[in-house]
Amino acid sequence: MARGKVQMKRIENPVHRQVTFCKRRTGLLKKAKELSILCDAEIGILIYSAHGKLYELATNGTMQGLMDKYVKTTAGAGSSETTVDGKAKEKQEIDMLKNEIDFLEKGLRYMFGVGSGTMTLDEMNTLEKNLEVWIYHVRSAKMDIMFQEIQLLKNKEGILKAANKHLQDKMDEHFWGTSNFLPVNSSNQYYPLTVDSEIYQV
Known part of the structure; x- marks a missing residue:
């Protein structure tokens, strides 16, 4: 079939x-x-x-x-086109970074009153947004560090409590294991060492 x-x-x-x-x-x-x-x-x-x-x-x-x-x-196929495109992108990124660095330096000079440069309203709005982002990151990093320190202190507290309990148990075990308590005769009654018996009576 x-x-x-x-x-x-x-x-x-x-x-x-x-x-x-x-x-x-x-x-x-x-x-x-x-x-x-x-x-x-x-x-x-x-x-x-x-x-x-x-x-x-x-x-x-x-x-x-x-x-x-x-x-x-x-790697060699289309290397000429990729090289040109890559160089153009690299130049664009470099120019963008340079402009950002210049803007940040200008903002720092303006905030600290260094130099005679002025900033436009748009530049000041951009700087304000950048400062808000930086403050947020700083606060987040600060909170993370504080949280880690709190957790570390809690862990140390737990370890100290466990060690303290272990030492206390050892002390109690040693105390009760080595102590010998004799019965106390509260009444002043005398207990003879010999027992009277009719067998030994004459």
Whole structure:
């Protein structure tokens, strides 16, 4: 009987889907090995299952070696375009940082009354927002440090309490274990050491 054509869509039955995955994965890896042997080709395959399990194949050497070779090979492709774009982005970032540094220096000079520079209303609004952000970060860092110190003191308190209880238990154990208390005769009655018996009477 001729084998029916498999429809290219997701298999809904999880059991059938797992069985198909195992069979086709094995076939794919087998074909890759055969191609590598027959054609002396370097082949690397990475497969992640639906559950996130990794299956890999490197016909010659290791997968890391193939990845390094791939990176070196593709590094030259489009290098001129990427270099121009990269330099433009770097220049833009440098200019942005320079403007930000100049603005911060100008704001500091204005706050401390150094120099004769003035600030526009927009610059002062921006500086005010930056100061609010800085104060928030400083307060947050301060609260984190205070919380850590409180937790450290609580831990030390717990350790000291446990050590104190341990020492107290040891003292109580030593005191009650070594003390010998004799019965006290509250009445002054005399108890003779000999017992009268009619057997010894003549």
